[in-house]
Amino acid sequence: MSLRKKVIISACLLGRACRYDGKSKPALHVSEYYKSYDIIPFCPEEPVLGTPRERISVVKMADDALHVITDSSNRDITKHLKFEILSFLKEHNDVKEAVLKSKSPSCGFKSTPILNIKKEQIAIGNGIAAQIFSDRGLHVKSELEVD
Ligand code: SF4
Structure with missing residues (x-):
């Protein structure tokens, strides 16, 4: 068993081409820091x-709750994303730190645009x-907070 500390990092920051447009957003200073x-x-x-994939946004709905909605087909994918995120956390429940891509409807921390209907x-x-x-x-920060 590894005694090294663990950190969750948004895959696109690590160079994986998993963004909506098929591109990545490598942040070499993050990999270097960790x-x-x-x-x-x-x-x-x-x-x-x-x-x-189609772009998605965080939308405050009539019930005041925040939902994740696809931009053009207007599908509510909140449930599916939550399931994915909770399954991931279940598998990695010993990790205390995460560096997540700013402004993203999934990963953004204190930086994601919230829309109305x-x-x-x-x-x-x-x-x-x-x-x-x-x-x-978890202690969450964006790539912009890693120096
Ligand atoms: S910001 Fe998060 S959800 Fe979006 S591509 Fe990067 S890792 Fe995936």
Whole structure:
């Protein structure tokens, strides 16, 4: 069993081409900073929607709850994403730290646009995974906070 500390990192920051547009968003300073850790890549959208995929947004619905809705086909995929994120956490319940891609509807931490049902931005908040991770007590930060 490894005694190294563990960190969850958004897979696109590690160079995996799993973004909605089929590209990655490598952040070499993050991999460098955590080189002594066991790095666990994380991407909840790819298994649910595939890559490339339609863009999605966090939308505050009439019931005041935040849902994840696909931009053009208007499908509510909140349940599917939550299932994916919770299954991942169940498998990695010993990890206490996560570095997640800023502004993403899944991974963004304190940086994700929150829209109303007319798809107008009304706030900045957390993506669905960042929210769940944070609620579960993980120390979450974005790639912009890693120096
Ligand atoms: S931001 Fe998160 S959900 Fe989006 S591609 Fe990167 S890892 Fe996947």
